[in-house]
Ligand code: BV8
């Protein structure tokens with residue numbers, strides 16, 4: 001299933017970076033955005049994941065995020081998340097850069113996780129900046145208001161037209177440029193600037209591998225594109241890597 005070239009690259013790699021998208025959480029039961037059952041099918045992205053839409057119709061945007069918060073609270077990491085947490089132990093430098101806001105990588109045990117698009121478990125008041133955890137919010141039908149200043153509370157996620165968190169982006173960009181092998185897993189590779197990371201990694205000499213259920217704009221640029229489910233492919237890759245290390249140690 002894995003090419004000799006990939007296994008050779010991984011056996012000599014010190015720095016491995018993984019960019020993940022919604023497809024990595026799909027097998028946990030979290031709907032993706034652009035797939036057939038995707039979230040964007042029912043809702044339009046620019047009606048929901050956008051600050052102006054939020055100001056115009058905070059209740060509708062909160063209805064969408066309340067639905068996702070409830071859904072994400074009830075799901076668990078899947079074999080793809082656990083395999084990535086295992087892979088972290090096999091390389092000197094390993095980072096997961098995620099576009100996902102579901103916190104499932106950390107819940108699966110990954111330590112170095114850069115969240116480019118925020119985290120659905122955090123919320124803040126747009127007027128005074130006070131932070132709120134999900135369990136501090138009563139997600140009834142209308143948008144929650146700040147107890148201190150009555151300002152609108154929003155989820156701490158990156159909407160279209162908004163800048164990504166500077167420190168997370170900086171760390172992700174540096175890790176991508178320093179990678180020996182860069183995986184793009186479960187992402188349609190169309191949302192920027194996240195989708196520029198594999199290109200930056202390739203410019204700096206990294207071996208680019210895509211693992212995705214279908215081809216994407218990255219497929220022709222990557223050195224290898226493995227079509228399939230992350231939850232099936234990644235555990236097999238970890239098994240092969242573990243065996244590779246045992247064989248090496250026995251030499
Ligand atoms: C910014 C909110 C700039 C959080 C999201 C025209 C051209 C190029 C760029 C632009 C443009 N017009 C506007 C832009 C910029 C825009 C952008 O890239 N738009 C795209 C759509 C063209 N980007 C932005 O606005 C970003 N900000 O650029 O600011 C700026 C500059 C100066 C000053 C101010 C600002 C902000 C981007 C973040 C937007 N936020 N969501 C939330 O609620 O989640 S976007 C949304 O898409 C999510 O965040 C998600 O993370 C992201 C990417 O989606 P994917 O994760 O890839 O999910 P998707 O469903 O698309 O694909 C899943 C894949 O998995 C599929 O391929 C499927 O086949 C596969 N799969 C399914 N199951 C499995 C699987 N694979 C493996 N195993 C499985 N089991």
Ligand code: ZN
Pocket residue numbers: 125126127128129130146147148149150151
């Ligand atoms: Zn406030």
